[in-house]
Amino acid sequence: MNENTMEKRHTYQSGIIGNCSYIAHVGMDTNISWLCWPSFEDSFVFGSMLDKQQGGRFEISSEEPIVETKQYYIKNSNVLCTEIHTASYAYRVTDFAPRFEQFGRYFKPLMLVRKIEPLYGVPSVNVRCHPTGDYGRLALKPTRGSNHILYSNDQIGERIRLTTDLPISHFFQEESWTIISENKYLVLTYDAAFESAIAGTCEDFLHKTISYWQRWIKRCSIPNIYQTEVIRSALVLKLHQYEDTGAIIAASTTSLPEYPGSGRNWDYRYCWVRDSYYVLTALTHIGQFEEMESFANYIAGITHRNPGRLQPLYGILGNSELTEHILPYLKGYQESGPVRIGNQAFEHIQNDVYGQAMIALLPLFTDQRFKIHENKNVLGWVNFILEKIEATIEEKDAGIWEFRNFANHHCYSNLFQWVGCKAALLNAGQNG
Structure with missing residues (x-):
């Protein structure tokens, strides 16, 4: 790290999502650079923020060179969107942690949902999911299922499950590219199976989560001055x-x-x-x-x-x-x-x-x-x-x-x- 880099005002190139059970950091490159499960103070599952080799990663990368990236929240919510633009195509990754009221209490599972949406052209992506255990000291072995991958390590009892409607075989080939012609979904869960219809359930959870956060903000007494900044700060503090x-x-x-x-x-x-x-x-x-x-x-x-x-x-x-x-x-x-x-x-x-x-x-x-x-x-x-x-x-x-x-x-x-x-x-x- 040179002196010029050290002297510059530093900003973190990521946004956060969460549901009051956990917080995840999502980079401008779509990588989940930080996620601790099952709680804030447990080991990271993804921690490339601290070590790119040992920290694991969960990234939806583009086959073509990226010319522009955008990251923003759906208005008055903690639902994060990351757009990747190349010369010929673009896609959006929507990340959220489900949170809404259900059966008289808050539904806030250890679940991270990712939606890949083509914007124009024919996006070609490579999805890499490599969770790790015990602060990067232990690898989690992937086991193939019909529509999911189970990552586990018997030594620490860690079990992470990725359920998706993308081809499972592609996750076992590092240089395998998938054409995104329609919306696709990835659901990461901690020690729990996701057995519902993936597209319908993810869209339902997304709608309910957006509605929850927007209602929460609507119940706040927000001053007219610096309203956008106050709303975003309140949403972050709540997490x-x-x-x-x-x-x-x-x-x-x-x-x-x-x-x-x-x-x-x-x-x-x-x-x-x-x-x-x-x-x-x-x-x-x-x-x-x-x-x-x-x-x-x-x-x-x-x-x-x-x-x-x-x-x-x-x-x-x-x-x-x-x-x-x-x-x-x-x-x-x-x-x-x-x-x-x-x-x-x-x-x-x-x-x-x-x-x-x-x-x-x-x-x-x-x-x-x-x-x-x-x-x-x-x-x-x-x-x-x-x-x-x-x-x-x-x-x-x-x-x-x-x-x-x-x-x-x-x-x-x-x-x-x-x-x-x-x-x-x-x-x-x-x-x-």
Whole structure:
């Protein structure tokens, strides 16, 4: 990597899709460059973002040279379209993670759907699907079925299934090209079979997913100024809540460098209490409520299971041990390593988290839609936070900058301890 490359303002050439169970990154070349299954903090299935050789890939490449690519979202949704244009043909790949209401609850499976659609000419494509396991250390063996391929590894119990109406034999020949004269579909699932009619089901899921996201946005209170940017930001933030527990991850990726060659490459696939406050505040300002209620239950569960010190961050299931490891065999993003999994910051003392957690949930305590007196976990949690603030007010900590092996008194920490006490006072004034 030369100096000119390092000095340029960097942008990631990809979009994201998700359904509050997982997030996938889709490159401008149609490659799925990042996907962790079965959850945000598990191993990647596709991770070419961090290593093009060991990371696997899922790409729909053109036989002819590409002259133009476009990537955009279907309006007010998390459904992503990537267009590939050559001199004689063009095709569009529509990627989405199904999410919609069904039988009184949200349908959000570990399923990634890809639709290949010819736009003009006669597109000729090569589809390569090479998932990997255990952060690229283990290969998944492909087994041919009638209309699917099962990728598995008995050592780790990983089972990924690709169901498609494309010729299965082409997936076992690297240089096999397929003519796309009509819409074709690929459905990737984790440890589950896809046994429905593929075209009809994919179109049904696509319509329902678009409708879900557009209804969600319609229920938001969006200001007229910068409306497009606010809508896109809201949709992205929503994807970062792991709906099963209410945890909000800081990012869906690990080890993207703060600056090339700096070594400051961290795993952010966890829930920082401080960062969650800002996400919840943003969503509350546009009228979204259930994300905060889910997060309240997540935090209450953590303090109930672990009545000791509140950590700066937790796993999405509330797990406290997030031991940090370096994976030296992975080259890193644009060969700027190291690649880390886990985050040693879970061991830090950061005493601002008590106040951050309290003010993050203050709207719940003062919102008439939240029946606080019926939720004893939350009431007990308020007392827990106040006791911790009292016990740590004079204590040195790592501060917001997460200094490693260096503790000091930080005004920032004391400020938010005071803010947390004030929030508790407001709660007491309203709820007694």
